[in-house]
Amino acid sequence: GLSPVAPARSKVSYFYDHDVGNFYYALGHPMKPHRVRMAHELLVAYGVTERLQVLRPPRATESDLTRFHADDYIEFLKRITPETAREQSELLHRFGVYEDSPCFDGIYNFCQMSAGGSLAGAARLNRGLCDVAINWAGGLHHAKKTEASGFCYINDCVLAILELLKHHARVLYCDIDVHHGDGVEEAFYTTDRVMTCSFHKFGNFFPGTGDVRDIGYGPGRHYALNFPLQDGVDDACFREIFTPIMSRVMEWYRPGAVVLQCGADSLSGDRLGCFNLSIRGHAECVRFFRRHGVPLMLLGGGGYTVRNVARCWAAETALTADMPLDDAIPYNPYYEYYGPDFQLHLRPSNMENLNTRPYLARIVTELLDSLYHLPH
Numbered sequence: 268g269l270s271p272v273a274p275a276r277s278k279v280s281y282f283y284d285h286d287v288g289n290f291y292y293a294l295g296h297p298m299k300p301h302r303v304r305m306a307h308e309l310l311v312a313y314g315v316t317e318r319l320q321v322l323r324p325p326r327a328t329e330s331d332l333t334r335f336h337a338d339d340y341i342e343f344l345k346r347i348t349p350e351t352a353r354e355q356s357e358l359l360h361r362f363g364v365y366e367d368s369p370c371f372d373g374i375y376n377f378c379q380m381s382a383g384g385s386l387a388g389a390a391r392l393n394r395g396l397c398d399v400a401i402n403w404a405g406g407l408h409h410a411k412k413t414e415a416s417g418f419c420y421i422n423d424c425v426l427a428i429l430e431l432l433k434h435h436a437r438v439l440y441c442d443i444d445v446h447h448g449d450g451v452e453e454a455f456y457t458t459d460r461v462m463t464c465s466f467h468k469f470g471n472f473f474p475g476t477g478d479v480r481d482i483g484y485g486p487g488r489h490y491a492l493n494f495p496l497q498d499g500v501d502d503a504c505f506r507e508i509f510t511p512i513m514s515r516v517m518e519w520y521r522p523g524a525v526v527l528q529c530g531a532d533s534l535s536g537d538r539l540g541c542f543n544l545s546i547r548g549h550a551e552c553v554r555f556f557r558r559h560g561v562p563l564m565l566l567g568g569g570g571y572t573v574r575n576v577a578r579c580w581a582a583e584t585a586l587t588a589d590m591p592l593d594d595a596i597p598y599n600p601y602y603e604y605y606g607p608d609f610q611l612h613l614r615p616s617n618m619e620n621l622n623t624r625p626y627l628a629r630i631v632t633e634l635l636d637s638l639y640h641l642p643h
């Protein structure tokens with residue numbers, strides 16, 4: 268095909284609510300909304316926010332949330348508080364709000380804020396008001412229609428895609444979080460209007476879905492792609508699988524918009540993840556879609572070594588605004604988190620990459636074979 272040409276300077280709508288960092292799941296819980304505030308403060312200190320349209324997301328309303336989620340589940344989320352939770356244990360279990368996804372103070376406000384950014388971002392992309400919309404408080408890809416799962420209560424990815432489908436015939440969802448994007452895949456498993464593609468650790472790992480043989484169903488057959496991976500994925504191997512697959516998807520599926528879930532738990536040294544990507548390797552995925560000049564939504568997701576999450580999402584935001592960043596972390600309110608090196612970029616570790624070349628080549632071939640069934 269023709270080589271893609273990037274536009275001169277992208278218009279970037281960046282959604283941030285200064286309250287997001289105050290939400291707190293539970294003592295010792297790995298999911299920390301504070302990392303979104305850390306990323307924001309890095310962007311302010313680097314001067315990147317001056318090149319962005321910084322917008323405070325409107326809170327998603329009940330009717331926004333029930334475009335995907337069940338009314339009784341949303342009603343429950345709206346009413347539940349840590350105080351009333353004790354006498355509601357049956358409902359908490361029915362709706363998955365325990366252990367991984369606990370009831371916490373302000374849970375519904377957090378959900379409204381996270382989903383509000385993704386919905387407003389999709390609406391701005393639809394109206395042509397920006398080329399890139401960013402919501403680091405989103406990307407909560409495990410939430411189901413009637414159930415919280417894996418730290419996720421509201422599936423803002425699904426809501427954003429539904430909004431984009433109002434203006435685009437086809438939307439691509441690509442997920443580079445170390446976990447499988449099961450909630451988004453399930454929501455669009457039987458339609459050809461959304462292609463979902465997840466790269467993830469597979470085998471004895473949450474949520475357990477995402478086998479390479481799961482390709483979609485009915486009219487959605489061949490419109491789901493899953494790349495199961497083992498520990499130690501590095502930049503070189505990720506580039507070698509991502510580029511051929513996503514290039515073929517862009518060429519043959521021709522999405523009108525792309526939603527990229529940028530879970531940062533695929534970075535080297537993540538507290539829950541087991542991949543070995545550098546920030547450059549992770550950001551290469553953002554660069555890929557920018558080069559194609561397609562309307563792009565960037566969402567957060569996982570990421571549990573908070574200093575690295577902030578580094579990564581700051582670097583990816585700067586990249587969309589075409590602003591190169593100095594490797595020296597500028598002084599900011601969370602400066603001490605970035606020691607002892609105080610550098611933006613990570614050094615991947617020397618961990619073993621358990622993904623052999625023949626294995627990766629076999630999965631690439633299988634996925635390209637599935638894509639061959641697309642009209643082209």
Ligand code: ZLM
Nearest residue numbers: 294295296297366367417418444446473532539568569570
């Ligand atoms: N137990 N505290 C990724 C979602 C991953 C399921 C094993 C609950 C944890 C984890 C919670 C403080 C995304 C599972 C875990 C403990 C059944 C998972 C609370 C530590 C803690 O210390 C912890 C008391 C907690 C949870 C670790 N949970 C690690 N991995 C996964 C869910 C979400 O990144 O993809 C997108 C945001 N859950 O493995 C258990 C099987 C519940």
Ligand code: CA
Nearest residue numbers: 442444446466
């Ligand atoms: Ca994934």
Ligand code: ZN
Nearest residue numbers: 444446532569
């Ligand atoms: Zn994850």
